[in-house]
Amino acid sequence: MDNAKHEKWIGLGLLIFSLVWYGLVTNFIEVPSSVEEGPDSRTFPLFFGFLLGAFSLLLIARSIIQGSVTKKAPTSDEPRENFWAEFRCASWMLGCLVFYGYIMSLFGFMLATLVSVLLILVGALKVYRPKQLIAITLGISIGTYLIFGKLLGIYLPLGQLLDIGM
């Protein structure tokens, strides 16, 4: 997809977002009856939504004016493959973060960190050598516990279901 088309889609996406924002602000922000005139609690959210809409239109207009002065078109499927690879990696990483947060709430910091680090090393980074796996997993887990929990005094979550007391 060339640059102009790319920008057109981005502009369109942002325009839709600004319209959704407008709908949310008008429906979910109540203005107290005591406010008679002048700016109220809706004014700035509405104004910013309007600004976003205006800039999105500007982006779309600019992409149309620039037209499709194309650069050399890709001759292979590499960009499409990269797109799916990026999509998978993004899903993986975000999924790992959600998983890490969720099991930390259930089982506490130490267990969650051990499991999550192991999962990433094996699943994402393809580390299979047992010694390397154990060394990195334990090193990162215990290291972060000592630095955050002991040295910096940060409260590390205990689990709701299981708490190994660290």
Place this chain on the structure above:
Amino acid sequence: MNDFIAASLMMLEPASIIAIFIGSVIGIIFGAIPGLTYTMALSMVLPLTFGISPNAAICMLLSTYIGGLTGGSLTACLIGIPGTPSAAATVVDGYAMVRKGQAGLSLGLVIMASAFGSIFSLLVMVFAVDFVAKAAVHFGPVELFSLVLFGMSLICGLSEGSIVKGLIAGTIGLMIMTIGVDDIEGVQRLTFGWTPLLQGVNLVVAMVGLFAVPHLIKTLVDFRLNKIQKHQLNDVKTQMPKFKTVKDNFGLLSYTSVIGTVIGAIPGTGGPIAAFVAYDQAKRLAKGKAKEQFGKGSVQGVLAPEAANNAVSGGAIIPLLSLGIPGDAATAVILGGLLIHGVTPGPALFTENKPLVYLIYIAFFVATVVVMLLQAYGVKFFIKLLKIPPQFLMVGIMIMCVIGTYAIRNSFFDVYTMIIIGLFGYLLLLAKIPATPVVLGLVLGPTLEKEFRTAMILSENEYSVFFTSPLAVTLYILIVVFVGMQLYADRKLKKAALEDAKSLPTVAS
């Protein structure tokens, strides 16, 4: 004098000294590793300061900032890749010196120039902050609104190529910060009944999401696509420059430090601009053989950009401390940190908490010295760290992201918010919309709205009140001029790019 002594005693507390050391190390590491930035370091370090005293927290944040500014030059010299954008100008001659077998001297020049620039800007900062803060005592909501608007308009400078996208980013930041309870009317705005959202989107959560999460995704993508570069790094012993070198280049160091300080004080600009302007100036001022050496390992080619990019630190803190307006994304994080620890920058700080102001000055100086010593004697340690594959560092950063955001309010809601914002940050990256203006919007948005509405309430809803202040009118004119200049420059660049594109063979779509 009593205030200064009180500040010195605060600095001598073990927690403050340890905080400076830890912050300096973290800053240098994040600065040195390409792909990580000192803004990211500050976002990660900020939640880690919640367990320590405000004094130690301030020391840690400042030292992370200074360490990060300097750390980028390590890799700039050793492998020809700047760790941070600010170090890009140092690559030219710093790496050339390494290729000539002068790695130790190259590092020594970087360390010395960085310390010079930081201390020079500190001296300017001490006088300028006081002066600006005294002037700002007379500022009312109209003046503050126009100042913040001026700061927001400089988003154009942070837009990395597309002003429209920069403005979009800034607007998104402003929109996000309206979520929560309205300070003036107490109305809930877009909280959907969720209690955690009553306080709005936490600034630290947003920053970790915007800077760290996209980096994690990108590292994994690079790893999977085999794009991770392996760097050849040999052990180096730092060789500090002789006194004669410093004496001969004292004028250049001072001049480029002035450049860095002034550029740093202008919100929206920063290290990269200062470094390249300084390099250009140094080249113009050089004569004869010295001029020919530029690009081939010139001593001045290393000293000039390094002094300037570090002098930015003091300059950026001038508007931060005196007016509460951050000079760049990093100082925006520092501002967030100060606010979280109950320190409100601005004129009132100088009357109500002078010892804290002195503590900031002293911490700045001590951090500069500590960073200098760490780099001089600890370069082997940093080189070892640089050899760690980025994909393994990614795992550590992932843990810091989750722990850091959890530590803000001991709430997993913040962790999940960070992930959502991280996804959003990644989409911004794909859309080539810069994240830094979003941060500016997040930080300045509440002040912008508050001062506007306060001015309206005090003037009984007369919009003309915004044109009654000479300072405000001057700033509006400057906004128009500045935005106009940026648009013109942007248009010229786009026109040139379009001409280049037209000359390429057109393929039928």
